[in-house]
Amino acid sequence: MHFNNLINSIKERREMLKVTQETLAELSGVGLRTLKQFESGKGNPTAETLNKLGDALGMELTFQVKKTKPE
Amino acid sequence: MHFNNLINSIKERREMLKVTQETLAELSGVGLRTLKQFESGKGNPTAETLNKLGDALGMELTFQVKKTKPE
DNA sequence: TTTAATAGTGCATTATAATGCACTATTATC
DNA sequence: GATAATAGTGCATTATAATGCACTATTAAA
Numbered sequence: 001m002h003f004n005n006l007i008n009s010i011k012e013r014r015e016m017l018k019v020t021q022e023t024l025a026e027l028s029g030v031g032l033r034t035l036k037q038f039e040s041g042k043g044n045p046t047a048e049t050l051n052k053l054g055d056a057l058g059m060e061l062t063f064q065v066k067k068t069k070p071e
Numbered sequence: 072m073h074f075n076n077l078i079n080s081i082k083e084r085r086e087m088l089k090v091t092q093e094t095l096a097e098l099s100g101v102g103l104r105t106l107k108q109f110e111s112g113k114g115n116p117t118a119e120t121l122n123k124l125g126d127a128l129g130m131e132l133t134f135q136v137k138k139t140k141p142e
Numbered sequence: 143t144t145t146a147a148t149a150g151t152g153c154a155t156t157a158t159a160a161t162g163c164a165c166t167a168t169t170a171t172c
Numbered sequence: 173g174a175t176a177a178t179a180g181t182g183c184a185t186t187a188t189a190a191t192g193c194a195c196t197a198t199t200a201a202a
Contacts (some may be wrong), residue, residue: 003118009134012156020178040180044117044180046109046159046189047074049136055078058137063130091148102191104151113152117159117189 002041006050011039013057028056073112082110086127091136099127 014024021039030052037043038053044061050061078119085095091109096103101123111123119133 003122003132006118006132013104013134013136021180022178033162036180037160041183043159044119046117046152047077047121048115049073049160050118053135056078059134060114060137061074061077062135063077063084063125064133065084066129066131092150093148105190106190107150108190113151120190121174 003045007039009042009059010053010057013059017057024053024056028052038060074116075112078110078112079123080130081128082131088128095124095127099123 014021019027021035022032025035026032028035030049033043033044034049035053038045038049047061054060085092090098092106093103094107095101097104099118105114105116105120106124109120110118118132124130125132
């Protein structure tokens with residue numbers, strides 16, 4: 001199971017903000033190992049972990065109804 | 072830690088589609104106990120669980136940059 | 143208010159997420 | 173190509189998510 005969209009969102013946002021994994025780990029309260037794992041496409045993070053990362057990056061996790069035809 | 076936005080999205084969508092927890096559990100491949108736990112506000116689901124539920128309901132999990140001032 | 147359907151809980155087990163530590167790999171700077 | 177900074181991996185441990193089963197609670201229909 002892949003979460004590439006989530007991974008990319010976090011990774012892009014982190015890089016846009018010029019923040020290292022180490023700093024994001026500290027800011028978010030998520031373990032560095034956990035963040036590394038997540039960003040390298042491994043693992044299956046919990047909602048709590050995703051939320052923590054999102055909070056630190058000014059993002060939020062949401063469900064959206066899929067469009068039948070993407071515009 | 073609360074995920075009320077995620078919980079409500081799933082719950083509302085499920086009810087809108089007139090689907091029971093039991094049916095959604097079957098459709099999504101998520102254990103009924105797990106779904107019950109999630110919808111009743113307990114637990115800390117993994118991205119995989121959230122994705123499975125989303126898939127079955129035609130929704131997707133996304134990160135969005137928070138607006139400074141909600142409009 | 144009985145009955146049936148659906149939703150929520152307690153308990154126990156198994157699978158695995160989160161974590162730290164030490165290491166390697168990659169990338170950028172000199 | 174040495175050095176330093178950042179990113180990724182292997183391994184072991186601990187915490188907890190996912191699950192089934194049996195039960196209770198709530199809600200809707202008769």
